[in-house]
Amino acid sequence: MASGSPVQRAYSRIAGGYGRSRNKQIIQFLLDNGLFIAFVLELILFAVAAPDLFIRSRTLEAILRLSGPAGIVLASYTITLISGQIDLSTAQVGGMASLMFAAVFQLLEWPLGVALALTVVLTIAVGLLSSYLIKQGIPSFVSTLAVGVVCGGIGFLIINLTKQPGMIRLVRPPLRDIANFEVLGVPFVIPLMFVAYAIGWVVLNQTRFGAHIYAMGGNPAAAALNGINAIRIARIVLVTNAVITGMAGILIAGRxxxxxxxxxxxxxxxxxxxFAGVALSGGSGKIERTLIGLLFLSTLTIGLGILNVAAPVRQLIFGSAFVFAILLDSIRQQLASR
Structure with missing residues (x-):
């Protein structure tokens, strides 16, 4: 027996399709704006939990100070990820660069400019090595993971050769003065971070190179058919990311x-x-959203510190945040494929 007239069945199909479309729109809205909503809720939560400590200008300054060097790296990293390259070597490259700089500048007492130049050359070599491995057909996350292990080893080798107790102290005035330099009472690294995002936005949205980055990350095969040199773009973004990471490592060490x-x-x-919606597979994402993602994590770090949350619990929270970010990326990919 028929379940209803043809008109009723047609109406049911239309209503069901509308419902699914509506649900998809809601999910997409939450994915597009959920980070900003979560950031606002986070601010409200910490403000309610510790109003006397969190609602202070010093707390805002602490959040921005924490975001500064890492935020500059994240601006570059976002472009790298959009291009389809996953760089897992950032922490090790930053550490190696800071140690190389410290050994030359602090222990050998060479001029600041020479130490910086040598460190830049080293980080360029790191980026070139990663891009060479990718050119040989090795996936970027494997290539950069291996390069990161090498950089970590070089860092420990520098420590052993200089016979320092796990670190090299930086006490020479020039670097300390630069790291603590302020513009109108604001640490210079904060406006520098916003400048980095402004440059990144222009590159991605207003240049042909930015269009090629999106194209290569979204569909490498189609990009190649249109004459886009994927290896050249990978080389540029990886070298740039390595150099910026190295400079950020020096800034952090100086601070x-x-x-x-x-x-x-x-x-x-x-x-x-x-978190900010940059696809793990590349080809999509907006650099301005990564700034919100950075501020979200920095606020979480400062807020948990204010609440005296134990270190193991903090690690659990950040680990859970990483898992949640991967799940969000998976949901975005599934919606995009429908």
Whole structure:
């Protein structure tokens, strides 16, 4: 027996399709704007939990200070990820660069410019090595993971050769003065971070190179058919990311007055980018959203510190955040494929 008239069945199909479309629109809205909503809720939560400590200008400054060097790296990392390259070497490259700089500048007492130049050359070599491995057909996450292990080893080798106790202290005035330099009372690294995002936005949205980055990340085969040199783009973004990561590592070392293997804060770039909607497979994402993702994680770090949350619990929270970011990326990919 028929379940209803043809008109009723047609209406049911239309209503069902509308319902599915409506649900998809809601999910897409949450994916597009959920990070901003979560950031606002996070601010409200910490403000309610610790109003006397969180609602202070010093807390805002602490959040921005924490975001500064890592945020500059994240701007570059976002472009790298959009191009389809997953760089897992950032923390190790930053640590190696800061140690190389510290050994030349602090221990050998060479001029600041020479130490910076040598470090830039080293990070360029790192980016070229990663791009060479990718050219040989090795996936980027494997290539950069291997390069990261090498960089970590070089960092520990520098420590052993200089016979330092796990780190190299930086006490020479020029670097300390630069790391703590302020513009109108604001640490210079904060406006520098916003400048980095402005440049990244222009590159991605207003240049032909940016269009090629999106094309290569979205569909490498189609990009190649249209004459886009994928290896050249990979080389440029990986070298740029390595150099910027190295400079950020030096800034962090200068602020902490010590260089050591692995730079805290640089390893969260992938988490922040995924939170912000940058596809793990490349080809999509907006650099302005990664800034919100960075501020979300920095606020979480400062807020948990204010609440005196135990270190193991903090690690659990950040680990859960990374898993959640991967799940969000999976949901985005599934919606895009429908």
């Amino acid at each position: 902490q007055l010590a260089a050591q293997p692995g730079v805290e804060g640089l390893g969260q770039s992938l988490t922040a980018a995924l």
